[in-house]
Every structure is written in structure tokens, then in C-alpha cells.
Amino acid sequence: MLSKFINPFTDFGFKKLFGEEANKELLIDFLNQLLPEEDQIADLSYQANEHFPRTPEERKAIFDLYCENQDGEKFIIELQRAKQKYFKDRSLYYSTFPIQEQAEPGKEWKFRLKSVYTIGIMDFLFEEEDDEPEKILHRVQLMEVETCKVFYDKLTFIYLETPKFTKALNELKNHFDKWLYLLRNLEQLQSRPVELQERVFNRFFDLAELAKYSPIEKKAYEASLKNYRDLYNVMETAKEEAKEEGRLEGRIEGREEGREEGRTETLKNSVHGLLKTGLLTDEQIAEALNISVEQVREFKDEK
Structure with missing residues (x-):
């Protein structure tokens, strides 16, 4: 059976659905499901996704999406299709670019930084053998080891292990579940489920419908x-x-x-x-x- 909707895990599909200024409400709605209530996004703007190091010898970084919210906080959004050995190292390396770019010239700058979020939407699992098989969303910050208290809350890594999501339509309980269901099942759907009739999802389906695309x-x-x-x-x-x-x-x-x-x-x-x-x-x-x-x-x- 031919697909009616695009696959959101393709590079084209991901950027078509989440990477266009005219449709940024979709990205905002999705990201707000990953963020705690106090960090919700009201608005964002897309930034250049190619970032260069300080010297030509160092490696540059190209993000899938790079955004800034209404408070100047930075968001790196990466679609990760395949597992790699130094995946966590790569996330940390990428986060250093929006940190260093905040430096201001002159002696007056006091090193005050805006928050940086690195978000990985993963089409694989961290580990094949997992102690928490039902834990899909991971939020990571620097903490003090002995007390387990957050030491620095302006650098946050968010990982979404999408293969762990296996709920059927009649099992969806909240907005987060609905987004995960769409990411996992969009390409297989032949119609818009009645369970997903909110305005933001109607917009999502409109963008995802292949029949509306130019040659x-x-x-x-x-x-x-x-x-x-x-x-x-x-x-x-x-x-x-x-x-x-x-x-x-x-x-x-x-x-x-x-x-x-x-x-x-x-x-x-x-x-x-x-x-x-x-x-x-x-x-x-x-x-x-x-x-x-x-x-x-x-x-x-x-x-």
C-alpha cells in the first residue's frame, strides 16, 4: 500500500514538518512536551544551523535545527537515526558552540549565559539491555554527586528513545503520547485518526500529506x-x-x-x-x- 503521509524520520520529512518558519507552532508544541512547565516556549526563531570553530583545524558542527526562544535561550534539535559509539560525547561537543557564541567582546562581560538545550530524537535505544525499559524521555543536567542536587540548570540534554513507544491509539493518555504515536506511525497511517483531531495535529497532517507536494x-x-x-x-x-x-x-x-x-x-x-x-x-x-x-x-x- 502506498504511503499517504511522509516519514518524519527522513531528513526531508523532519525538516518539512518541524523546520519551516511558517509552521513553527508545530515545533513549539512538540518541544513543550519535552520541557518542564517552568521552561515552556512561547515563541522561537530559527537560527543558522552551521557553526564554525575558532580555528580552521577544528571540526565544525551542523545541527539539524537550531532555534532561539523568546528569552534568548538556545535549542539544538537533532534527529538521530543510527547509534554511534560516542553519541553522548557528540551531544556535549555540540552544546559548546551555542555556549561559546554567547561571549561578548570587552572586559565588561561577566560570563552570564543563557540556557542551552540539546535535544536528541533517537530512532534507536541507548542500550539493548535497559534497566528502565519504559522510560522514554530523559532529561539530564549537571548535578552534585553526593546530594543529587542540580549544580547547574542552564545546560540541559533531553533524549527521546522513540523505539520504546509501542502504545496503540486507544492507549494514548496525553498530548505527549499523541506526538510519540505520530512520530512512530505517521508513514503507516491512511487517514487521520479521530483521536488526533486537535488543531496542531490537523496542521501536522496537512503538511505531511504527500498528495499536496509539488513534483x-x-x-x-x-x-x-x-x-x-x-x-x-x-x-x-x-x-x-x-x-x-x-x-x-x-x-x-x-x-x-x-x-x-x-x-x-x-x-x-x-x-x-x-x-x-x-x-x-x-x-x-x-x-x-x-x-x-x-x-x-x-x-x-x-x-
């Missing part, structure tokens, strides 16, 4: 969807091949050289497949295949 927009979406599916399929294939390699190694005695050659060829093909998607860094590919970044780069050079 150019449809082509851009199809390319983005292909990248998303290629990424998913290659990663799933890599996982299955890794499992099969493990099973074969458990059944076969000896012939170490042959098994190692076979495993190397499998990994090489998986690396090249992931590279073709153009969506992952070398570090993300290494994490997905459980190999080193150096191995990824060696396979890349052999292409």
Missing part, C-alpha cells in the same frame, strides 16, 4: 526516503551477518584463516553499503559494525 518536493522526499531505507537495511544486514559469523565460528573447528577472510569481506561490504547512504560518519559506521574507526577508513580506501 520537485516529491522527488526530494523520495531521495531522502531511499537514503533512510538504505541506511536501515544495510545496518540490519550487517547485524545479521555479524550474528551468522558468530554462529559459524561456533560450529566450525580450525580453518582460522578462511573464516577471518570471510569475516573481513563481509565487513568490507557492509562498510561500503553504509558509506553509500551518505548519512553516517566513520565513527557511526564503526559503532554499528563493532569495529575500529581505523578499519572503516582502511575499507574506505580499498573501495
Whole structure:
């Protein structure tokens, strides 16, 4: 069955639904479900998403969305499609850009900062084995270890583990649940559920309906969807091949050289497949295949 609505986890879909000034009410409504009551957003403006380091040798950062609210507080919003080894490190690194950019010239500046929020909408789980399998939303701040009291409340990391959300329509209890249901199920829907008839969701469905797109927009979406599916399929294939390699190694005695050659060829093909998607860094590919970044780069050079 052909999809009626776009996939919000594609790059095109995410930015179409949440990244346009004319439709910023959708992003505001969604973000307010992730924030505590005292930090609710009344208005926001989109900022340039490409940020440069202090020297040419350092690495720049490109955010999916970068916004500023009515109080000048900064919001980095990232759609994370694939797990990577240093995911938390990356979040912290990204947060340093809006912090440093607040510095004012001259000696009068007293280092007073506006709050910075880094928000990760994840299409994967932090850990496969989880002590809190029902905990979807994570809010993280610096705290004093012994007392567990918040030490600094102007730097907040918010992570949303969307694969954990499995509720059906008749199980939705609040606005947060409705947003999660849409993120997880939008592409499979063929009509607008009666449970999701609020004005903000009607606007969301209007934007998501493929029939309303121009031929150019449809082509851009199809390319983005292909990248998303290629990424998913290659990663799933890599996982299955890794499992099969493990099973074969458990059944076969000896012939170490042959098994190692076979495993190397499998990994090489998986690396090249992931590279073709153009969506992952070398570090993300290494994490997905459980190999080193150096191995990824060696396979890349052999292409």
C-alpha cells in the first residue's frame, strides 16, 4: 500500500514538518512536551544551523535545527537515526558552540549565559539491555554527586528513545503520547485518526500529506526516503551477518584463516553499503559494525 503521509524520520520529512518558519507552532508544541512547565516556549526563531570553530583545524558542527526562544535561550534539535559509539560525547561537543557564541567582546562581560538545550530524537535505544525499559524521555543536567542536587540548570540534554513507544491509539493518555504515536506511525497511517483531531495535529497532517507536494518536493522526499531505507537495511544486514559469523565460528573447528577472510569481506561490504547512504560518519559506521574507526577508513580506501 502506498504511503499517504511522509516519514518524519527522513531528513526531508523532519525538516518539512518541524523546520519551516511558517509552521513553527508545530515545533513549539512538540518541544513543550519535552520541557518542564517552568521552561515552556512561547515563541522561537530559527537560527543558522552551521557553526564554525575558532580555528580552521577544528571540526565544525551542523545541527539539524537550531532555534532561539523568546528569552534568548538556545535549542539544538537533532534527529538521530543510527547509534554511534560516542553519541553522548557528540551531544556535549555540540552544546559548546551555542555556549561559546554567547561571549561578548570587552572586559565588561561577566560570563552570564543563557540556557542551552540539546535535544536528541533517537530512532534507536541507548542500550539493548535497559534497566528502565519504559522510560522514554530523559532529561539530564549537571548535578552534585553526593546530594543529587542540580549544580547547574542552564545546560540541559533531553533524549527521546522513540523505539520504546509501542502504545496503540486507544492507549494514548496525553498530548505527549499523541506526538510519540505520530512520530512512530505517521508513514503507516491512511487517514487521520479521530483521536488526533486537535488543531496542531490537523496542521501536522496537512503538511505531511504527500498528495499536496509539488513534483520537485516529491522527488526530494523520495531521495531522502531511499537514503533512510538504505541506511536501515544495510545496518540490519550487517547485524545479521555479524550474528551468522558468530554462529559459524561456533560450529566450525580450525580453518582460522578462511573464516577471518570471510569475516573481513563481509565487513568490507557492509562498510561500503553504509558509506553509500551518505548519512553516517566513520565513527557511526564503526559503532554499528563493532569495529575500529581505523578499519572503516582502511575499507574506505580499498573501495
